[in-house]
Amino acid sequence: MRSRIRQAAIISAGALLLVGCGGSKESGVTGGRGGGPKGPITVGFVVVQQGSAPIVQDLPARVSAFQTSEVRPQVSGVILRRLFREGSVVQQGQTLYQIDPSVYNAQAAQAKANLQAARAQAEAARTLASRYKPLVQQQAISKQDYTNAVAQARQADASVAQNNASVRSAQINLRFTRVPAPITGRISLSNVTEGALVTANQTDALATITRLDPVFVDIQESAADLLTLRQSLAQGGATPTTAQVRIKLPDGSYYAYTGSVEFSQVIVDQTTGTVTIRARFPNPQSLLLPGMFVSARFAQAIDTSAFLVPQSAVTRDPKGNATLWVVGPGNRAVQRVIVAERTQGTYWVVTQGLAPGEKVITQGTANLRDGAEIKPVPASSPQRVKAPPAGAGAGGVPAGSRRSG
Structure with missing residues (x-):
């Protein structure tokens, strides 16, 4: 009975000792007031520079046949x-x-017979004119008779030409x-x-023939977007590029082949306010059919003054404006409103709101406040964990302190 009382007393003393040590450790971290850790927040940043980014657009489009012919x-x-x-x-x-050719065979035969008759008459007329020629020189006949004979020979030659044309016409009709x-x-x-x-x-029409390889894809672009692009090209903010087009099929998959832009219309459709851009695509498997609606993705130009910012750094405020954090003077966090209307891979393409060489914060932005003191380090830098002092036990606490409580 006494041994049990001693064991209970020892256990109670050990529990009190552990509670005392735990309270001392917590008061040392929080400063005795229960608040969070003090000091600047460590954030990761990337340095942004101006670069080139293609101006990619997704536009509605429709497939049309390369050639269409109605058989008549x-x-x-x-x-x-x-x-x-x-x-x-x-x-x-x-x-x-095959149309019944019997009538046209008869017409062709008649035309050939008329041609033979005309040739015979022409030969007789030419012979008569040649005989009259020496006679008129001998004044054996009048000049008028010779003139009439020559005219008749020429008329006979013309009749031969007419009948020859009739023969060709009859042969063409027979071929048709x-x-x-x-x-x-x-x-x-x-x-x-x-x-x-x-x-x-x-x-x-008797039937319709459609050529499906290659095919045309007619892309509809609004006149306003086209005007903005041309103004950007004129001001030097973008450079033209050879547009390679990809299309997304109605099932959501991308077509295996890329196409090239053939031309752009110079007339705006009055009903839709769009301009048609025509691209040409190979279609060896006849997968694209005329009339099919698709979505075309292509780059009409390259923006030479854009910034590529990781998507993790950009957020949207309640008004929908794109914002990010930058490292300001004195290592202070500064929130910046930017213009980022499109993405490129894992980056936002920022066209306004940044300057070359600025440090954009990509890590540790969850608890940032505008003007807060920060400790900027390059993004994704490995954190170095120092080894505990010599003679320290678990958690870096000296072994003797555990014994003393």
């Missing part, structure tokens, strides 16, 4: 055969439809009974069937 008949007749498979790729010059493909591309559904009557001046 150039002669009238009945369709005998359709010589293509709907939806297939046809080659330029390939015969698509085979309706060819004007371009290479993918053909649509046929609007006529075999046995249908078609005319040379009909308004409805």
Whole structure:
């Protein structure tokens, strides 16, 4: 019983000793008032310099075909055969439809017969004129008879030329009974069937051919943005660049190929207030289809006076203004309002509010106040932990102090 009482007394004394030591340690850190640590706040900074940043824009766009051709008949007749498979790729010059050629064969034969008759008449007229020539010199016939013979020979030659043209016209019409493909591309559904009557001046196309490789992408840019860009180029704040365009497909993925800008329209659309910029894209798999809406991303110019600031350094105030902290005179924190309208990778592109060589705070900004004293160090600097003094126990407390309490 006595041994148990002694053990309880020893345990109580040890607990009181530990409580006393713990209170002494806490009062030493807080200064006895329960406040936080005193002294300047350590912050990490980066030094910013002016550099070049592309002016990247995301604009709405629409795919249009590189070439589109409506197949129309150039002669009238009945369709005998359709010589293509709907939806297939046809080659330029390939015969698509066969129109009944019987009428045009007869016209061509008649034109050839008329030509032969005209040649015979011309030969007779030239022979008569040649015979009259020595006779008129001998005054055996009148000059008027010779003049008439020469005129008839010339008229006969003209008739030969006319009939020759008629033969060529008849041959052309006969050739047009085979309706060819004007371009290479993918053909649509046929609007006529075999046995249908078609005319040379009909308004409805027989079919439509669309070339899908390459394709055009028409990008819509507002006239105000284009004016701002041109003013920036004129003032020297930006330099032009060869625009390589990337497009985002309706499913959110990026198209595998990049395109290049072909030209920009010089007329503003009165209904939308936009200017059309046309880019050309390869389309070997026919993934881009005419009429498809996409989003185009490209750089029209390079801003030569921009600052690239890590995104972690920039925040937004309640009004939406971009702000950051810089190291001010006397190692004081200064809050700065900047203009940062776009990002580039992991950086904000700052166009106003900074000067070359300023130190922008990127680490330790959570508890900063404007004008607060700080201890700036380069961002991401490793923190050096000093070893405890010799003879110290756990936590750097001398071993003897634990015994003394």
